[in-house]
Amino acid sequence: MYRVWNFVTNYSLLLILGALFALIWANIDAHSYHAFVEFVLIDDFFIGHAHTDDHGHVHRTLTLHYLVNDVLMAFFFAIAAKEVWEAIILRNGSLRGKKAATPLFATAGGMFGPIAVYLGIATFLGSDTLSAVSRGWAIPTATDIAFSYLVGRLVFGAGHPAVRFLLLLAIADDAAGLIILAVFYPTGDLAPQWLLLSLGASVAVFLLFNWLPRRMDRGDQLRSHSTRVRKLLSYWPYAVAGVLSWYGFQQAGLHPSLGLLPVVPAIPHADRAFGIFSEAETHLHDLLNDIEHMLKHPVEIILFFFGLLNAGVEFSAISAPTWLVLSGLLIGKPFGVLLFGWLAAKPFGLGLPAGMRTVDLFVIGCVAAIGFTVALFIASVAFPAGAVQDAAKMGALFSFGAAMIAIGAGRLFRVQKQHL
Template structure:
């Protein structure tokens, strides 16, 4: 039974199953599918999507908001954990100046799709109708790209850390674009101070202070009390505050736990996301990661179910604009900017990663799905153009096949062990 579950979780089969069910359901009985997506759990609370009822604006907790904005925060936190360890640990694949290479590649991964999207729209003579959708193909879906990246590179290849950092930075940039160019309401960046204060408070009070008080005492009473008595609760409260700050600031709250991850006590080495070896690490960060392993798989199922339901009748020009902007613009931009960072700028690539891996990472990153669907929903009003753009974001899942083929063409080496193993 353990082997079966490991196979399901390692290859995110629940996520894929949810997406396939949604696609079939939305095309067989769209009315009942959309009723499920927008099912209201409660209204009038402090969290949820803003809706107006009888002239009164209130927050409504829908099933879609629960999975996309609340529960998916745990997946993004796990992804951020791998990136953080890759940067901060002594043998981390993204440590030091080499962390700059994926960040610079991210710029190419955002600029490339914009150029392709607007260029194709101009060539087709539809620029005036679809110009507002230029930001749709800038994002990378972390969940699906991680899944495909694992299939191509293996769990321990440094390209996985590179990909995760790129994807998170990509989505952060996409959400910044969303806040600046597609405001759905009043943007209030001052609320991000709540997230910053929560992160700093938990880091110094629950991490630094106990170690300072235990200095010179081998029994470490304060750190032991913190670990055994309070456990993860200080970080849970800080995470809730940070999440709320992101929501109120007008940014996607699914990224609200990211500032808290670096404050959690961690081991001195890492083995890779969900790695079996990390079960034996006693630090809080790895303990939390493995406690979340099973719940996050079911969150991914719900996420796929509530986001992938688009009707095939929606296919039109915006579909192809979004699709080709992703599958052409992403690999071109990431490869070119990554090469500039690694060689002319002499920043290098992570140990064990080669230049031939960059276009493969680019094709993996062309899976837009999550944030691309979200941006499409605000870039265009509800109707045929919005549905067509969403279908392009959904079709970008086909880039997984291209990425796997590219991995074979470029002879990607799988599961390179980190230095020192």
């Protein structure tokens, strides 16, 4: 139990505290809470929420909410992208080869299932409800990696193959979620030419500070050029590229919190991956892992403020979108993961990891139904501030109930815990 609590404090405690403070504050004094969230830091700035005046000029206002959700959360998504990138590209990456096929199928089920349930129930409730909530279809597709991993360890034990399967599913879900945010939830009128700034910054920093030094080091076992660049410049070229890339995303009309993603693949990285939450990752000192280690504690603080600025919902906001999000997660996830995972394992012959049963897929789906962090984020961009957004956020918060359902399902289906 100590290891579980240590995990909570390392990855989730500040986020939980921020969300709890927000809920209490919003239900005690909603006016002061929302004034805090939308507090204007700088008016008429070069970054921030865009407003068009009567003359067609665009003005931007930097609020506290924008600073956290659109600027600082870029570091959170960069860390998520780093894990996805390593899982795909590196030797022994968890999303490479046949071993990843069944989890990827299960991930698809864990996304299509919630979408089908969400939109299906909304359609049943009538056209007015459907038109009001249809933009929120992606909210229940989310899986919170940290909380799901925590609950998965409680249900299966740290040594059960289902825990690794769950992590593969969650990482793939994150990758799909990043694509959904970029494609389906632009922040304004699209100006794709600005993406050339992001692409150019990423390519330039890769060629000048990654590829070229390694090219010059051919035949040099001491890697003198790469070492000199690392010592003299450290992460600064990539920080500059990240700023340019972020600005390109904002100007392009894409969600700027994704603005660091193009730079992640340009950073020098290890030649193999040990997997997210692996202790071995702490002993890797390539630049990409060093940057992740450096960002770990700042991102924990950022997640506290994310919870504080996004989870403040009045309980009176509970309405149809709450139950739609919750139904998508609690019904669509388990049955979607089970169905698609079974199709991959049995009819398609891809199989399951040794020690896993088909019924474990359902339990994994219950665990993956904890949407929380990413579900909250998608809710904040899917709907404008107001009753529908608040109701959808409440559904994301209530998804914590999936933990109890998963524990109950584990006992019902007699999951045998396996410890390391």
